Amino acid sequence: MSKTLSLGFFLILFYSLLFSQDVEKAVKRMTQPEVMVVIDEFVDGNFTGTRTIASSIENELLKEGFKVIDYHAFESIRAKELEQAEGDPEKAKEYENRFGAEIIVLGYASAEYGGESEFYDVKQHKYTGQVDIKIIYTDTGELIGSLTASDRKFGQDKRGAVNSLFRSLANKVAKDVVAKIKERAKEEEQIKKFEIAVYGISQDKAMQIESELQKFIPSIKALKYKFFDTNVLVFDALIVNEDQFRKELANYGKLKIIKFTPKRLTLSPPEKETEAKTTVGEVSLVITDFSILPIFPSQYNFYATNPIERLPSRILQKAKFEMLRFQF
Numbered sequence: 001m002s003k004t005l006s007l008g009f010f011l012i013l014f015y016s017l018l019f020s021q022d023v024e025k026a027v028k029r030m031t032q033p034e035v036m037v038v039i040d041e042f043v044d045g046n047f048t049g050t051r052t053i054a055s056s057i058e059n060e061l062l063k064e065g066f067k068v069i070d071y072h073a074f075e076s077i078r079a080k081e082l083e084q085a086e087g088d089p090e091k092a093k094e095y096e097n098r099f100g101a102e103i104i105v106l107g108y109a110s111a112e113y114g115g116e117s118e119f120y121d122v123k124q125h126k127y128t129g130q131v132d133i134k135i136i137y138t139d140t141g142e143l144i145g146s147l148t149a150s151d152r153k154f155g156q157d158k159r160g161a162v163n164s165l166f167r168s169l170a171n172k173v174a175k176d177v178v179a180k181i182k183e184r185a186k187e188e189e190q191i192k193k194f195e196i197a198v199y200g201i202s203q204d205k206a207m208q209i210e211s212e213l214q215k216f217i218p219s220i221k222a223l224k225y226k227f228f229d230t231n232v233l234v235f236d237a238l239i240v241n242e243d244q245f246r247k248e249l250a251n252y253g254k255l256k257i258i259k260f261t262p263k264r265l266t267l268s269p270p271e272k273e274t275e276a277k278t279t280v281g282e283v284s285l286v287i288t289d290f291s292i293l294p295i296f297p298s299q300y301n302f303y304a305t306n307p308i309e310r311l312p313s314r315i316l317q318k319a320k321f322e323m324l325r326f327q328f
Helices: 002-031 052-063 079-085 089-099 158-190 203-216 242-252 270-280 297-305 313-318
Strands: 034-043 103-119 122-137 142-155 191-199 220-228 232-240 256-260 264-268
Touching: 034 052, 034 079, 034 122, 034 158, 052 103, 052 158, 079 089, 079 103, 079 122, 103 142, 103 158, 122 158, 142 158, 158 191, 191 220, 191 270, 203 220, 203 232, 203 242, 232 242, 256 270, 264 270
Parallel strands: 034 103, 191 264
Antiparallel strands: 103 122, 122 142, 191 232, 220 232, 256 264
16 A cells, blocks of 8 residues: 555656646746747758758757747748848848747858778768858847857768768757857846937937947947937937946946936936936926825715815926826
């Protein structure tokens, strides 16, 4: 009886562990970026259509909980076409919308015949090869990593030598590709996306501001001019580490923080700071000497037409209120 109970307990524990691991992997996949892998393989200059290296990378990604897009959704797409996304945010975004890929892994693998050799009276065919890989973040077109590996392999026939070579190249790069994507995913957890509005700068300085901010403030991972509206330049920005960003901005010195909300950061040159605060800043009104009579919840019908209290008319006449917050 005790052995049966022990076995039952062990089985429950075992399946609970498996279930918890499956749940953990499922949750992880829900939060990880979707990845698209296209590695074109060539033998003696001819495109083969095989996916030895791509499949190896995909398997490693799945082991780590990443979501991999089924290659049947893009099997007619070649790496050369996807390479256009590098440094081109619009093209990168097009591929993201088309295939759902947040990260594209693309590359080229080549195998070149190196002739025959004889080992212990057995003829061996030699192939040498190399794989070059790029990893592109589709939200910005940013190149987030690149890898190169080379090798040579022998086989009693050409096909065997080629297969052995591509498997070897796959083993050399697959884990490193995943490591670079994981590193980027970790950064993404800290990246904030919002607008940067620069007050008091003319529209013709937009490109100059965009270039300078990215050069002198490393925390800005991406910055793109969006539009000009009533003396304000507006940019879309991706920022890593808000505290570090504030320090770098202070050291930069050419722009002051006027207002910082979860969706927008407003800046201005020091000489325009007062004007900017008046125009786009918040003005707070704090009333400390204020009291009300006791309130009775059961009399809510009475309070619907009889205010609990009124602000002094002299305040209402001099201020325009857009948002009121009461703290007791």
